[in-house]
Amino acid sequence: MTTIDLKVLDARMAEQLPAYATPGSAGLDLRACLDAPLVLEPGQTSLIPTGLAIHVADPGLAAIILPRSGLGHKHGIVLGNLVGLIDSDYQGQLMVSCWNRSAVTFTVQPMERIAQLVIVPVVQATFRQVQEFGESDRGASGFGSTGRH
Numbered sequence: 001m002t003t004i005d006l007k008v009l010d011a012r013m014a015e016q017l018p019a020y021a022t023p024g025s026a027g028l029d030l031r032a033c034l035d036a037p038l039v040l041e042p043g044q045t046s047l048i049p050t051g052l053a054i055h056v057a058d059p060g061l062a063a064i065i066l067p068r069s070g071l072g073h074k075h076g077i078v079l080g081n082l083v084g085l086i087d088s089d090y091q092g093q094l095m096v097s098c099w100n101r102s103a104v105t106f107t108v109q110p111m112e113r114i115a116q117l118v119i120v121p122v123v124q125a126t127f128r129q130v131q132e133f134g135e136s137d138r139g140a141s142g143f144g145s146t147g148r149h
């Protein structure tokens with residue numbers, strides 16, 4: 001288990017700190033720290049505060065924000081940036097870009113779980129400029145070059 005510094009920016013979150021729902025969970029649910037219900041019309045996007053800040057600190061780690069499957073599949077509530085990437089040196093509030101990609105109005109309730117946070121390993125690379133790459137089986141073939149089925 002890795003320990004990451006966390007600040008509670010909204011007192012309501014002190015009662016429900018992010019926690020893994022089951023021993024095997026990869027994600028920690030993030031809540032909409034809203035003062036009132038937020039109506040998202042079809043196609044609308046809104047940046048929603050979570051009431052939390054984390055400082056991952058280790059450049060070998062990052063956090064990513066992903067949609068919750070049920071909200072995304074059943075209600076079309078996904079992320080305006082598709083995936084949120086939290087840099088290890090970011091210390092501001094975790095924000096969720098909430099996009100109603102459905103054809104139906106959706107109302108986000110205060111403190112509703114709207115997305116999930118996953119801590120992932122990261123490899124930072126240095127680049128060595130070359131004129132030729134070492135040979136590979138694939139070479140430059142891509143974009144369906146291996147066929148569709």
Ligand SMILES: O=c1ccn([C@H]2C[C@H](O)[C@@H](COP(=O)(O)OP(=O)(O)OP(=O)(O)O)O2)c(=O)[nH]1
Nearest residue numbers: 065081083084085086087090093094095096097
């Ligand atoms: O869904 C998100 C995505 C990003 N962030 C925060 C953490 C991240 O470290 C920072 C910058 O994100 P990113 O690098 O993806 O955005 P940018 O548009 O490149 O901004 P910047 O110029 O600040 O890097 O914004 C969030 O709170 N939620």
Ligand SMILES: [Mg+2]
Nearest residue numbers: 085086087090
């Ligand atoms: Mg950036």
